[in-house]
Amino acid sequence: MVEKKKLQVEAISTGTVIDHIPAGQGIKILRQLQLLGTDLRITVGFNLPSKELGMKDIIKVENRLFDEAEASELGLFAPKATINVIEDYSVRGKFKMSVPEQLESVFECPNSNCITHNEPVQSFFTLKQRENDIQMKCKYCEKSFSKDIVAGL
Amino acid sequence: MTNPLYKKHIVSITDLTREELELIVSTAEKLKKSPRSDLLQGKVIASCFFEASTRTRLSFETAVQRLGGTFIGFADGGNTSLAKKGETLADSVQVIASYTDAFVMRHPQEGAARLAAEFSTVPVINGGDGSNQHPTQTLLDLFSIYESQGTLDGLKVAFCGDLKYGRTVHSLAQALCQFGAEFTFLAPDALTMPDFLLHDFEEAGIKFRHADSFEEIVHEADILYMTRVQKERFDETEYKHIASRFILTSEHLLEAKPNLRILHPLPRVDEITVDVDRTPYAYYFQQAENGVYAREALLALVLNESI
Numbered sequence: 001m002v003e004k005k006k007l008q009v010e011a012i013s014t015g016t017v018i019d020h021i022p023a024g025q026g027i028k029i030l031r032q033l034q035l036l037g038t039d040l041r042i043t044v045g046f047n048l049p050s051k052e053l054g055m056k057d058i059i060k061v062e063n064r065l066f067d068e069a070e071a072s073e074l075g076l077f078a079p080k081a082t083i084n085v086i087e088d089y090s091v092r093g094k095f096k097m098s099v100p101e102q103l104e105s106v107f108e109c110p111n112s113n114c115i116t117h118n119e120p121v122q123s124f125f126t127l128k129q130r131e132n133d134i135q136m137k138c139k140y141c142e143k144s145f146s147k148d149i150v151a152g153l
Numbered sequence: 154m155t156n157p158l159y160k161k162h163i164v165s166i167t168d169l170t171r172e173e174l175e176l177i178v179s180t181a182e183k184l185k186k187s188p189r190s191d192l193l194q195g196k197v198i199a200s201c202f203f204e205a206s207t208r209t210r211l212s213f214e215t216a217v218q219r220l221g222g223t224f225i226g227f228a229d230g231g232n233t234s235l236a237k238k239g240e241t242l243a244d245s246v247q248v249i250a251s252y253t254d255a256f257v258m259r260h261p262q263e264g265a266a267r268l269a270a271e272f273s274t275v276p277v278i279n280g281g282d283g284s285n286q287h288p289t290q291t292l293l294d295l296f297s298i299y300e301s302q303g304t305l306d307g308l309k310v311a312f313c314g315d316l317k318y319g320r321t322v323h324s325l326a327q328a329l330c331q332f333g334a335e336f337t338f339l340a341p342d343a344l345t346m347p348d349f350l351l352h353d354f355e356e357a358g359i360k361f362r363h364a365d366s367f368e369e370i371v372h373e374a375d376i377l378y379m380t381r382v383q384k385e386r387f388d389e390t391e392y393k394h395i396a397s398r399f400i401l402t403s404e405h406l407l408e409a410k411p412n413l414r415i416l417h418p419l420p421r422v423d424e425i426t427v428d429v430d431r432t433p434y435a436y437y438f439q440q441a442e443n444g445v446y447a448r449e450a451l452l453a454l455v456l457n458e459s460i
């Protein structure tokens with residue numbers, strides 16, 4: 001039985017496995033991290049059975065470790081996801097994501113009248129969990145938006 | 154001891170602590186009683202209105218002159234060579250700041266003042282950035298409330314009119330959260346207080362309720378803060394139907410609490426009838442005058458280590 005479970009998605013020798021992504025968020029993460037336009041070998045699983053989530057998505061990226069900025073972005077879409085660092089077919093490191101407190105320069109401010117659009121500055125948001133959503137507040141125009149609006153999803 | 158506002162940027166009302174708000178109010182009170190023409194002696198203040206606002210600009214420039222300072226600047230940034238040559242705000246600020254001791258600005262875009270503060274070598278004072286913040290309006294509102302009630306603590310404050318888009322209402326309510334106020338809201342269904350602010354009030358432990366008429370408000374409120382319900386937000390028949398419920402007349406005030414004072418950021422159109430002006434409750438013209446003292450207090454504190 002153990003064997004069968006492991007083979008839900010093919011194992012990789014070296015790379016990163018993002019597990020416990022809420023079903024439906026996997027495709028957003030692929031898009032947001034711009035993993036699709038690369039020549040990285042990626043294996044994905046959508047709507048897999050999960051004890052905790054009911055259904056989950058999973059992403060495996062071969063020969064690639066995530067940096068901190070990518071992990072922050074990931075935390076935004078799947079704060080409960082786990083990142084597994086894989087070497088030689090086994091888990092060498094494992095860490096849980098959390099919602100970052102701040103996010104710099106990743107997204108544009110959705111407010112079209114925000115000063116950041118025509119000035120030499122990076123966007124900057126502070127993040128706050130509110131019920132089932134994450135609110136992102138622009139440091140400049142002070143407007144708050146749902147994370148999906150900021151990410152243009 | 155250095156006052157906590159010395160050399161500080163004044164961008165958003167939420168940047169200011171309760172102690173700082175109280176210091177500005179008490180300084181405004183002192184300057185109203187005993188004018189000081191020495192506090193900005195030898196100082197040059199930039200008064201840069203990238204968007205025209207005659208009322209705010211005149212109030213700031215009066216404050217500068219009463220304190221013995223001088224100002225440079227422009228009344229409508231759209232007509233300056235800065236705008237015509239397409240210079241970024243960041244560059245304009247760096248240059249103008251280098252000529253002056255403080256930078257007062259108004260701008261049509263949200264976030265302009267925060268950005269200016271990052272590029273300015275002198276304190277930036279926000280005179281309004283798009284639909285975002287207008288902290289000196291809130292400071293003069295607080296001063297007027299303090300002056301008329303003798304305290305800022307634990308007051309019952311009612312807000313009426315456009316509570317959805319009215320930034321003066323939002324900023325004042327945010328500031329009053331630091332003083333344990335109780336709020337009542339009277340607004341058309343389409344213009345109620347936004348949810349994100351109601352969340353903030355809840356988090357701050359502020360009690361609030363929604364009312365349907367002035368009668369429900371005036372017998373218990375200390376402050377009634379009126380704003381205009383703008384015609385543009387409704388179609389004509391809808392507007393006629395709605396607006397009449399949000400026009401304050403002297404008849405509504407027959408049962409008013411004796412210390413009730415009515416504030417309005419002005420200009421008023423027809424949301425307060427002129428017969429209200431003659432009641433003891435009207436305070437909006439004193440409030441407008443207080444704008445000069447509140448701005449004097451702010452400039453004086455930002456530019457003097459101690460007063």
Ligand SMILES: [Zn+2]
Nearest residue numbers: 109114138141
């Ligand atoms: Zn913004």
